[in-house]
Amino acid sequence: MKDLLCEENCVHENIVEKVKEKLPDENLIYDLAELFKVFGDSTRTKILSCLEVSPLCVCDICECLNMNKSAISHQLRILRQAKLVKARKSGKEVIYSLDDEHVSKIFECGISHLLEGKK
Amino acid sequence: MKDLLCEENCVHENIVEKVKEKLPDENLIYDLAELFKVFGDSTRTKILSCLEVSPLCVCDICECLNMNKSAISHQLRILRQAKLVKARKSGKEVIYSLDDEHVSKIFECGISHLLEGKK
DNA sequence: ACAATAGTTGAATAATTATTCAACCGTTGA
DNA sequence: TCAACGGTTGAATAATTATTCAACTATTGT
Numbered sequence: 332m333k334d335l336l337c338e339e340n341c342v343h344e345n346i347v348e349k350v351k352e353k354l355p356d357e358n359l360i361y362d363l364a365e366l367f368k369v370f371g372d373s374t375r376t377k378i379l380s381c382l383e384v385s386p387l388c389v390c391d392i393c394e395c396l397n398m399n400k401s402a403i404s405h406q407l408r409i410l411r412q413a414k415l416v417k418a419r420k421s422g423k424e425v426i427y428s429l430d431d432e433h434v435s436k437i438f439e440c441g442i443s444h445l446l447e448g449k450k
Numbered sequence: 451m452k453d454l455l456c457e458e459n460c461v462h463e464n465i466v467e468k469v470k471e472k473l474p475d476e477n478l479i480y481d482l483a484e485l486f487k488v489f490g491d492s493t494r495t496k497i498l499s500c501l502e503v504s505p506l507c508v509c510d511i512c513e514c515l516n517m518n519k520s521a522i523s524h525q526l527r528i529l530r531q532a533k534l535v536k537a538r539k540s541g542k543e544v545i546y547s548l549d550d551e552h553v554s555k556i557f558e559c560g561i562s563h564l565l566e567g568k569k
Numbered sequence: 570a571c572a573a574t575a576g577t578t579g580a581a582t583a584a585t586t587a588t589t590c591a592a593c594c595g596t597t598g599a
Numbered sequence: 600t601c602a603a604c605g606g607t608t609g610a611a612t613a614a615t616t617a618t619t620c621a622a623c624t625a626t627t628g629t
Contacts (some may be wrong), residue, residue, distance in 0.1 A: 341507060341509040341510075341542075341543060341574075341575065342509050342510055342513045343506075343507070343510055346504055346506065346510060347506075347510050347513050347514055349503065349504065350500050350503045350504055350506065350510070350514055351514060353503045354496075354499055354500065354503065354514070355499055359561065359564070360492060360495050360496055360499055361492050361495075362564050363489075363495055363557065363560045363561060363564065364489065364490055364491055364492040364494070364495045365490075365492075366560050366563065366564060367486045367487075367489035367490040367495070367560060368486075368487075368490030368491070369490075370482075370483065370486035370489075370490070371483055371484075371486040371487030371488075371489070371490035372483055372487070372586090372587075373479060373480050373483040373484075374587075374588090375483070376479050376480075376482055376483040376486070377473075377479055380473055380474055380479055381469050381473065384468065384469045384472045384473065385465055385468065385469055387462075387465065387466075387469065388460060388462070388605080388606090389605070389606060389607095390459055390460040390461050390604095390605070390606085391460075391461055391462055391465060391466050391469070394461045394466050395466055395469055395470060395473070398588090399588085399589080400605075400606065400607085401588080401589070401590075401591095401606090401607080401608085402587075402588055402589075403606095404606060404607055404608080405587075405588075405607090405608085406587085406588095407606095407607095408607085408608090414563075414566075414567050420595095420596095422596065422597070422605090423460075423595075423596050423597065423604060423605045423606080424460060424596095424605060424606085425605075425606065425607095431563055431566065433559055433562055433563040433566065434563075436559050436562075437556065437559040437560065437563070438482065440552055440555050440556045440559050441482045441485050441486060441556065442478065442482060443552055443555075444485060444533075444550055444552040444553075444556070445478070445481050445482065445485060447533075447550065447552065448533050459604070459605075460604075460605065491616090491617075493617075493618090507575080507576090508575070508576060508577095509574095509575070509576085517618090518618085518619080519575075519576065519577085520576090520577080520578085520618080520619070520620075520621095521617075521618055521619075522576095523576060523577055523578080524577090524578085524617075524618075525617085525618095526576095526577095527577085527578090539625095539626095541575090541626065541627070542574060542575045542576080542625075542626050542627060543574095543575060543576085543626095544575075544576060544577095
């Protein structure tokens with residue numbers, strides 16, 4: 332009931348004060364979560380992995396992931412909005428490629444953590 | 451209808467072949483997405499941000515985020531399972547702290563991408 | 570032994586979201 | 600001009616998941 336604010340029960344006031352001070356901007360943390368949410372879907376990470384190898388048209392990606400165009404297109408939109416991939420029209424095709432060298436770096440960090448855990 | 455396999459329509463066979471070859475292990479990509487999913491929630495990123503400043507008990511975290519113990523505890527479990535935080539008992543309290551130096555690195559990568567986009 | 574505090578947990582609810590389906594747009598070649 | 604192909608889109612559905620609530624365990628101080 333009075334669970335709501337966790338009152339001043341055990342709270343170590345001075346530490347909490349320090350933490351609140353040093354905490355990054357609320358919006359930045361929010362945006363960060365939004366970004367990682369984009370990475371947090373295996374269809375999208377697969378698409379990014381494919382594009383790390385080579386720029387590809389939508390049909391190529393479909394073939395690589397064994398999924399239909401609609402599903403892929405929806406996910407590509409999300410990746411575009413997050414500025415992780417960019418699109419270039421070439422005749423009837425749309426060629427997608429990575430839009431940011433950070434993608435590989437973020438992947439590496441994640442893999443690094445995963446391998447650490449296996450030890 | 452024949453959307454299912456995207457058939458051999460436009461597919462650039464040789465490129466797709468190369469991509470399939472060079473693609474990382476399916477399970478690794480899946481685990482990677484699972485990891486980023488954990489980062490993809492603002493409550494959890496806030497918790498991690500707090501713990502970057504200092505180890506904290508559950509009540510302290512509640513106070514910092516203005517949320518109740520149950521909600522925080524549920525999210526801490528997820529962070530524990532992902533081996534991003536660790537817990538140490540101290541009397542009645544449980545002190546949480548970061549379990550991996552990769553957390554900060556992953557945050558930095560993400561922030562780096564976000565700032566890039568602002569330009 | 571007991572009351573109080575710190576934290577955890579399972580079930581329920583509400584909200585978010587990935588995929589499918591069907592219809593659509595734009596470009597090309599006949 | 601029109602049929603065919605590559606791709607996009609909105610609505611519907613199904614699945615996932617964050618938060619709340621209530622009940623619970625464990626530890627401490629009296």
